[in-house]
Amino acid sequence: MNDIRRGDAMLTDWRGAAQRFEAAVAGAVLGQEPIIRLVTIAVFARGHVLLEGDVGVGKTTLLRAVARAMGGAYERVEGTVDMMPTDLVYHTYLAEDGRPRVEPGPVLRSSEDLAIFFFNEINRARPQVHALLLRLMAERSLTAFNREYRFPQLQVFADRNRVEREETFELPAAARDRFLMEIGMEAPRDPATRRTLAFDPRFHDTDGLIGGIPTAILDPVRLGGIASAIQHGVRASEAIEAYVVALWEALVRPQTAGIRLPGIDDMAGLVQGGASPRGVAALVRAARVRAWLEERDWLVPEDIRAVFVPVMAHRIFLEPIHELRRAEIVPALCRSVFETVPAP
Amino acid sequence: MRLFALPLLALVLLAAGPAAAQLHGVEVRVPRTFGYFLGDLVEATIVIEAEPGFVLQASSLPQPGPVTYWLDLRRVEARQEGTRHILRLTYQTFYAAIDARSLDVPGFPLVLSSGTDHGATTAPVAVPSWSLGLSPLREVQPARRADPAEYLRPDGLGPRLDPVPARNAALALGAAALLALVSLARDRAWWPFRPRPARAFADAARRLAALGRGPESEQGYREGLLALHRGLDAKAGYRLLADDLDAFLARHPAYRPQRDGLARFFAASRLAFFGGSVAEARHRLPLAEAGATARALAVAERAA
Numbered sequence A: 001m002n003d004i005r006r007g008d009a010m011l012t013d014w015r016g017a018a019q020r021f022e023a024a025v026a027g028a029v030l031g032q033e034p035i036i037r038l039v040t041i042a043v044f045a046r047g048h049v050l051l052e053g054d055v056g057v058g059k060t061t062l063l064r065a066v067a068r069a070m071g072g073a074y075e076r077v078e079g080t081v082d083m084m085p086t087d088l089v090y091h092t093y094l095a096e097d098g099r100p101r102v103e104p105g106p107v108l109r110s111s112e113d114l115a116i117f118f119f120n121e122i123n124r125a126r127p128q129v130h131a132l133l134l135r136l137m138a139e140r141s142l143t144a145f146n147r148e149y150r151f152p153q154l155q156v157f158a159d160r161n162r163v164e165r166e167e168t169f170e171l172p173a174a175a176r177d178r179f180l181m182e183i184g185m186e187a188p189r190d191p192a193t194r195r196t197l198a199f200d201p202r203f204h205d206t207d208g209l210i211g212g213i214p215t216a217i218l219d220p221v222r223l224g225g226i227a228s229a230i231q232h233g234v235r236a237s238e239a240i241e242a243y244v245v246a247l248w249e250a251l252v253r254p255q256t257a258g259i260r261l262p263g264i265d266d267m268a269g270l271v272q273g274g275a276s277p278r279g280v281a282a283l284v285r286a287a288r289v290r291a292w293l294e295e296r297d298w299l300v301p302e303d304i305r306a307v308f309v310p311v312m313a314h315r316i317f318l319e320p321i322h323e324l325r326r327a328e329i330v331p332a333l334c335r336s337v338f339e340t341v342p343a344p
Numbered sequence B: 001m002r003l004f005a006l007p008l009l010a011l012v013l014l015a016a017g018p019a020a021a022q023l024h025g026v027e028v029r030v031p032r033t034f035g036y037f038l039g040d041l042v043e044a045t046i047v048i049e050a051e052p053g054f055v056l057q058a059s060s061l062p063q064p065g066p067v068t069y070w071l072d073l074r075r076v077e078a079r080q081e082g083t084r085h086i087l088r089l090t091y092q093t094f095y096a097a098i099d100a101r102s103l104d105v106p107g108f109p110l111v112l113s114s115g116t117d118h119g120a121t122t123a124p125v126a127v128p129s130w131s132l133g134l135s136p137l138r139e140v141q142p143a144r145r146a147d148p149a150e151y152l153r154p155d156g157l158g159p160r161l162d163p164v165p166a167r168n169a170a171l172a173l174g175a176a177a178l179l180a181l182v183s184l185a186r187d188r189a190w191w192p193f194r195p196r197p198a199r200a201f202a203d204a205a206r207r208l209a210a211l212g213r214g215p216e217s218e219q220g221y222r223e224g225l226l227a228l229h230r231g232l233d234a235k236a237g238y239r240l241l242a243d244d245l246d247a248f249l250a251r252h253p254a255y256r257p258q259r260d261g262l263a264r265f266f267a268a269s270r271l272a273f274f275g276g277s278v279a280e281a282r283h284r285l286p287l288a289e290a291g292a293t294a295r296a297l298a299v300a301e302r303a304a
Helices: A008-026 A033-045 A059-070 A086-090 A127-139 A174-178 A191-199 A206-211 A221-232 A238-252 A277-293 A300-314 A326-340 B164-188 B200-213 B218-236 B242-251 B253-273 B276-284 B287-304
Strands: A046-052 A074-076 A089-096 A100-106 A114-121 A141-144 A145-148 A155-162 A179-185 A270-276 A316-318 B021-027 B039-050 B066-070 B070-082 B084-093 B102-106 B110-118 B117-128 B130-133
Touching: A008 A033, A008 A059, A008 A221, A008 A277, A008 B102, A033 A059, A033 A179, A033 A221, A033 A277, A033 A300, A046 A059, A059 A114, A059 A155, A059 A206, A086 A089, A086 A127, A089 A206, A127 A141, A127 A155, A127 A174, A145 A206, A174 A179, A174 A300, A179 A206, A179 A277, A221 A277, A238 A277, A238 A326, A238 B066, A270 B102, A277 A300, A300 A316, A316 A326, B021 B117, B039 B110, B039 B117, B130 B218, B200 B218, B200 B287, B218 B287, B242 B253, B253 B276, B253 B287
Parallel strands: A046 A155, A046 A179, A074 A114, A114 A155
Antiparallel strands: A089 A100, A141 A145, A270 A316, B021 B039, B039 B084, B066 B070, B070 B084, B102 B130, B110 B117
16 A cells, blocks of 8 residues: 555656665765755755755755766856846957857756756846746746746756845745745764765765766756646645645634744734745655655655655745744744644 | 891881992891800891892902901802892801800991993992800809819710721621632642643543453443543644654654553544544454553553
8 A cells, every 4th residue: 555556657667767866966065965855856846946045055066966976958148237138148359350249048058958047146146047947947948049948847946045145136926936945055964974074075966966976867858847746646644635725724814723833923923924825836846755765656745744844935925014023933833833733 | 038027126227328229128138146166157148139130240249358356257159039129148167265244246348239221330239247245165264173184075075986898898898709709810820729740641530441451342432532632732732643653753752652552542543533444443453452542641641
């Protein structure tokens, strides 16, 4: 009963590949197993990921490692304040013969095979660039050179450091909603891991570290089909459907569910919006992948809980007065929701 | 106004002077002119008939206060009925008379005035004095008494009060106060209402035992599992999922001996609620076994 049905032997093989993928990334990025698990879930849910964290905790290393282990065409850009959307699309220069040339930019260079688009320091780019990215993420398409380009395998990874606020542009709510997950990354706490990270020379040379990862473990061309098979293969019982809807309701109307948070008098006005149907659908997608990785073909509440904060937290919009304390309120709210809603 | 059958004391017609034309008469009326004792109130009514258009000057009215050493003016009321001006004066006499005698209440002047476009006309009115007959309260030389206390009149009897309404009110208010205290104690969770630590597993075991007595059904099986889930939730203080079992047992070591039973329970519950296979779950963990786990937990709970 706990096994995937025989007809889905392919899914079992792919689970092995997923485990190899996780192990390969974990070899390069130490002490971040929960984050690697979330990224793996995002890969198999075909969702875009935004990594957020301090400077130097390994966001870029993790995403480079993921890109290498996944395989497929890979492009990377650095967000800057003077970047314009066209910088992503084409590149102009004077050739040796003195004639101007226009060549495809990072997004179009690999043409339609682009599997991973890695946007470093996304909050340094201007809103115009975010707008271009919005379409790229939502529709996986782009219009340039008088034709439409499609990127069926595209997955966007972005990172953002949360320390610097100068010369940065907050992502618009619509752009954040397009990210399947927003994962907070912190330096590992375990002393042994910290010692290794600080003293082992292997971790000082990032290029060598990334170069040591086995490449192309997952085939991006087939990932879409697998993702769809997972979504169809993992069943959700009536009880889990009711549970997710109850969680959703408690998140949007915490006062009705009897949730009280310290320091907030007006629970009714706390959550202004967000937690969209798209967000809840993304939650179930990610939870199904998690169930599949845990070798189950049915969902349990733990699957929902494991992906809830990365998938839902950035889609909740608080009353402006509480928005400044968002970093404490939203995790507390999510925790209270799980402590309040009965399962089963 | 007690103007009926009043003895006419004085009727003065001022025949001389320029004001005679405006003033028709001044009359002092009292209920009686004799038989007053020390401390009595005397009401005198002064009626002045004047030409139309005249009013009494308020400043000329007598002021309440002592009039003579034996007489006080207590109250003055003035009103007008057409051309008639009526003044009600209340005097109080303090004259301790030894024999019946008549004393003069002094008269006083008043001023009537009439304001027109060409100027004001005033007319003086002299209210005449009148006499008041005062009598002693007792004889001058009372009979000799052996005991001086006998000169005093006995004290008046106090009224007999009925204690029943006061007692009833006291009882009712006492009962209300007690009721308020009880509700306050309930609100503040004072002594009889102090909550006992909830026996979550005992409740769950009771529910499971009740379900075990009834006919076996899928619905009953689910309810039984839910009862134990709610017990675990109540004990943990949050919704306990299968993956949280180890953390829960680490925080509540008293239930650690039931680890296997709980793990089997969570596995069966997963199957029943989320795996969609109640029959399989019932096969793996019959309701009786869940009941036994709940009973063991309840025993540990009582000891903990």
